Every structure is written in structure tokens, then in C-alpha cells.
Amino acid sequence: MSAADTLERAPGPPEDVQRQEDLRWFDTGRLARYETEAPSGALPTLDDWWIDLPGPRLVFVDGVFRAELSAPGEVRVTNGGTELAGNPLADRAVREARAGFAIVVGKRGVIGTVQIVYVSTGGSAHYANKIVLEEDAQASIVETHLGSGWANVANWYEAKRGARLMRAVRAVKTGGAFTDHAASCVPEAASFISTALVLGCDTARLETGNIASMPGAYVEVGGALLACGEQMLGTFNLVDHAGEEGTSRQTWRAVASERATASIAARVVVRRGAQKTDGEQSLRGLLLDRTATINLKPELEIFADDVKCAHGATVGELDRRALFYLQSRGLAEGAAKALLTRAFVADALDRIGQEPVREAFAADAEKWLGEAL
Structure with a gap:
């Protein structure tokens, strides 16, 4: 049963109508090519993608956990399987996943930064993950997606009072597809913070569904989509305030050049009785080309x-x-454009709390800008 099933549905459009609207900018037909494609098995240099932070490290390649490349520590590697989310892509990940991870942090416990690298060398790979945080526990997760295949990930977060989860995900692929669904029910005084950077994918869709179910719950979701060529990148985010005094922030930036498409949909629902809710959305797009x-x-x-x-x-x-102004101060046109675009994207990426993670994400965005401008 999904988190949304545990609470009475808020008034609004019928679920099937709303679902079609949520998917209006996502072309599922682009995923079909990966169903019959064979993985090549060629791995990138993984050392280039680890961030210099202590903690467990996991590597998944084409849907399989690679123990010889990993140091899981206290993280348990699973064969997938978690709660169905009522989302077609996430539910498929749950049904077909051969691998995933489970993190359980006890009361007032803190786990070092967990880094996960997913490599897709072709075809499709499905993963299902679960994170459980007991009262006042804390966890930080950094996920990196590489390669040219399709990675489809379902994530379920279960938290108790005062728990805190910080998630940073970057898809820096060389083509391929990336779909990710994260669902959580955020209880009293707990927080869920997620920041994403997506670039290089032929098609991508990130989706979050968060229920701020109790007083004092905090949800923050945001990131940057950087699209070029004929790429189609998108995200859909729902924050459902079901308890009093909840707070949510949604900060997204999109940059598109050539004939690319970037789409951001963000919804906040404040239910009856969820008084003193503080919700804020900031969605901004930057067109580098009018096409x-x-x-x-x-x-x-x-x-x-x-x-x-x-x-x-x-x-x-x-x-x-x-x-x-910048050119009059001696900057070349390309450098001036890169500087302004970097500042635009930084609005979202600067919200990452850990400095090494923030710097790594900024470096990836910087490299993309250097190639796109």
C-alpha cells in the first residue's frame, strides 16, 4: 500500500484524469528502444565519480549489484521489492528489480554518506530501494547515474518523528534514459530534502510524492535540468500537506538549448485541517535558443x-x-553567457547541504555549460 493510501484523498480531479495530466510532457515511447537493446558491459572509470566523503559505497551495473566494486558497510543489498506506488514506471521497477538496497538507521543514529553509482551500458535496468529512519535518525545519500541505457528506480522512504533524510541525485549520462520515483510520508518534525541534477540523458523523468502527514513536517525538493540537442527532460513533484504547520519548498531551474525540451510540474496540496502550512514554489526556465x-x-x-x-x-x-555589461568588462561572449547561466543554475544546486557534494554537482553543471555555450 502506498503512502497516499493511508490518508483520505484530498478533493480534486479524478485520479485517472490527474494522472494523464501529470504525464502530459513525458514521451514513454522513447523508452521502447531500450527494451530489446543489449548491454555492452563497458564500465567508465568509477574513481572519477566518487565524492571524497567517508561512508558506504555501492555499484550497480545493468541491474546487478557488483560486490567487487563496492564497500556496502552497514547498507544491506537486496533483490529489490518494496511497496507499490501507484505509478506505472515505479511499479514496474518494483516488480522487475533484481537488485536494490535497504538502509535502516536506528533511533538517534547517523549513517555516513551513502554513495551509489548506477551504470547502464544498454538495455533496461530496474531497481527498488527502501530507507527506514527511526526517531531522530539521520541519513545522507548521493546517487550517480552513468552510461547509455535506461535506469528505472523506485525509492520508498519510511521515517519516524524527527528523522532527517538528505538526498542528492545526479544523472550525468551519455545518452540513454533515466526515470526515478521517490515516495515518502514525512511525520512530525521530520524532514525530506532532495536535490537533483539531470543532464546528458536522451529522456528523463524524476517524480516525487511526499505526504507531510504530521505537524512540523518539512519537505524540500528541487534541482536543475540541463537539456540540449533533442533531449526531453522532465520532473513532476507533489507535496501533500496533511498535517498542521508543515513547510515545503520546491526550487527548480531548467536550461534548454537547440531543439531540446525541459518540463517542470510542481503541485502543492493543502488538505482541510492542515492549518498554518507554509508552501513555496519557484520554477524558472532559461532558453539558450528560441528553438x-x-x-x-x-x-x-x-x-x-x-x-x-x-x-x-x-x-x-x-x-x-x-x-x-560583462562583455564591456573584458569577458568574451561565451564566457559571459556561461557566467550568467551558472548563476541561474546555482539557485537550485546551492541548496545542497554538504559542500563536497555541492561542489561535485556544480562541476558537472560547469562542464555541461562549457560544451553547450
């Missing part, structure tokens, strides 16, 4: 009367006056 497309869709569904909720969505091009 590119950016879709932004913020949504607020509010059924309580004592709340503070706001949203903003803007799409535009680089400020010509700012470009002129």
Missing part, C-alpha cells in the same frame, strides 16, 4: 484557510544588458 522549449506548471490546491503559500514561474532568455 528550444521549456514547460513550467506550478499548482496550488488549498483547502485550508490559514496558510501561507506562493508560487512563481518564469521563462526567458539571458539578460542582454547583463551580457553587455
Whole structure:
């Protein structure tokens, strides 16, 4: 049973109609090519992708755990399987996963940063993961997706009062597809914080479903989509405030060039009785070429009367006056564009709490900008 099934559904459109709307900017047909493709098995240099932090390290290649490349420590590697989410891609990951991980942190426990590298060398690979945090426990996870195949991941987070989970995920692929679904039910005084960087994928979709179920729950979801060529990158995020005094922040940035498409949909639901909710959405898109497309869709569904909720969505091009100013100070046009674009993306990536992780993500974005501009 999914977290959403544990609470009475908020008023709104019928579920099947809403589901179609949520998927309007995702082309599932692009995934079909990976169903019959054979993996090559060629691995990148993994040392280039570890961040210099202590803690467990796991490597999965084409749907299989590679023990000889890993140091799992206290993390338990599983053969997949977790709760169904009511999401077609996530449910398929649960049914077909041959590998995954389970993290259980006891009361007031802290686990070192867990780093997971997923490598897809072709075809499709499915993973199902579960994280359980007891009261006042803390965990930090960094996930990296590499390669040219399709990686499909389902994540379920279960937390108790005061628990804190920090997640950072980057898809820096050389083509291929990436789909990721994360579901959580955030209890009293607990927090779920997730930041993503997506680039290099032919197609990608990140989806989060968070229920802020008790007073004082905090949810923060955001990141950056960097699209070029004819790539289609997208994300859909739901924060469902079901308890009083909940807080949520959704901060997303999208950059698109050539004929690429980047899409961001973010929804906040405030149920009856969820008074004193504080919800904020900031969705911004930057077009590097007028042939590119950016879709932004913020949504607020509010059924309580004592709340503070706001949203903003803007799409535009680089400020010509700012470009002129930087060029008048001696910067070449390409360098000036890169500087402004870097500042635009940093709004989202700077929210990563761990400095080494933040710097690694910024370096990946910097490399992409150097190639795109």
C-alpha cells in the first residue's frame, strides 16, 4: 500500500484524469528502444565519480549489484521489492528489480554518506530501494547515474518523528534514459530534502510524492535540468500537506538549448485541517535558443484557510544588458553567457547541504555549460 493510501484523498480531479495530466510532457515511447537493446558491459572509470566523503559505497551495473566494486558497510543489498506506488514506471521497477538496497538507521543514529553509482551500458535496468529512519535518525545519500541505457528506480522512504533524510541525485549520462520515483510520508518534525541534477540523458523523468502527514513536517525538493540537442527532460513533484504547520519548498531551474525540451510540474496540496502550512514554489526556465522549449506548471490546491503559500514561474532568455555589461568588462561572449547561466543554475544546486557534494554537482553543471555555450 502506498503512502497516499493511508490518508483520505484530498478533493480534486479524478485520479485517472490527474494522472494523464501529470504525464502530459513525458514521451514513454522513447523508452521502447531500450527494451530489446543489449548491454555492452563497458564500465567508465568509477574513481572519477566518487565524492571524497567517508561512508558506504555501492555499484550497480545493468541491474546487478557488483560486490567487487563496492564497500556496502552497514547498507544491506537486496533483490529489490518494496511497496507499490501507484505509478506505472515505479511499479514496474518494483516488480522487475533484481537488485536494490535497504538502509535502516536506528533511533538517534547517523549513517555516513551513502554513495551509489548506477551504470547502464544498454538495455533496461530496474531497481527498488527502501530507507527506514527511526526517531531522530539521520541519513545522507548521493546517487550517480552513468552510461547509455535506461535506469528505472523506485525509492520508498519510511521515517519516524524527527528523522532527517538528505538526498542528492545526479544523472550525468551519455545518452540513454533515466526515470526515478521517490515516495515518502514525512511525520512530525521530520524532514525530506532532495536535490537533483539531470543532464546528458536522451529522456528523463524524476517524480516525487511526499505526504507531510504530521505537524512540523518539512519537505524540500528541487534541482536543475540541463537539456540540449533533442533531449526531453522532465520532473513532476507533489507535496501533500496533511498535517498542521508543515513547510515545503520546491526550487527548480531548467536550461534548454537547440531543439531540446525541459518540463517542470510542481503541485502543492493543502488538505482541510492542515492549518498554518507554509508552501513555496519557484520554477524558472532559461532558453539558450528560441528553438528550444521549456514547460513550467506550478499548482496550488488549498483547502485550508490559514496558510501561507506562493508560487512563481518564469521563462526567458539571458539578460542582454547583463551580457553587455560583462562583455564591456573584458569577458568574451561565451564566457559571459556561461557566467550568467551558472548563476541561474546555482539557485537550485546551492541548496545542497554538504559542500563536497555541492561542489561535485556544480562541476558537472560547469562542464555541461562549457560544451553547450
